[in-house]
Amino acid sequence: xxxxxxxxxxxxxxxxxxxxxxxxxxxxxxxxxxxxxxxxxxxxxxxxxxxxxxxxxxxxxxxxxxxxxxxxxxxxxxxxxxxxxxxxxxx
Numbered sequence: 001x002x003x004x005x006x007x008x009x010x011x012x013x014x015x016x017x018x019x020x021x022x023x024x025x026x027x028x029x030x031x032x033x034x035x036x037x038x039x040x041x042x043x044x045x046x047x048x049x050x051x052x053x054x055x056x057x058x059x060x061x062x063x064x065x066x067x068x069x070x071x072x073x074x075x076x077x078x079x080x081x082x083x084x085x086x087x088x089x090x091x
Contacts, residue, residue: 026068033058036054036060038057039057040052073088
């Protein structure tokens with residue numbers, strides 16, 4: 001009986017971790033990307049531009065977009081295979 005509870009606890013921990021990464025992690029990365037992009041652009045009061053912050057902001061945006069596109073493709077992988085014959089993720 002203890003083995004069943006440990007399996008349930010392990011599975012619940014994995015679900016919690018994935019939910020935290022994708023549920024709060026991606027929006028947090030997007031918000032950080034916005035902040036870095038704004039800091040890199042400077043403002044109208046004479047604060048100098050910081051191009052490295054702008055590039056880092058774009059890198060974070062690319063990570064978020066890649067995660068979203070990968071998620072959509074993962075969800076639709078069986079439909080893509082059935083209707084279009086495209087096999088993704090080694091299926």
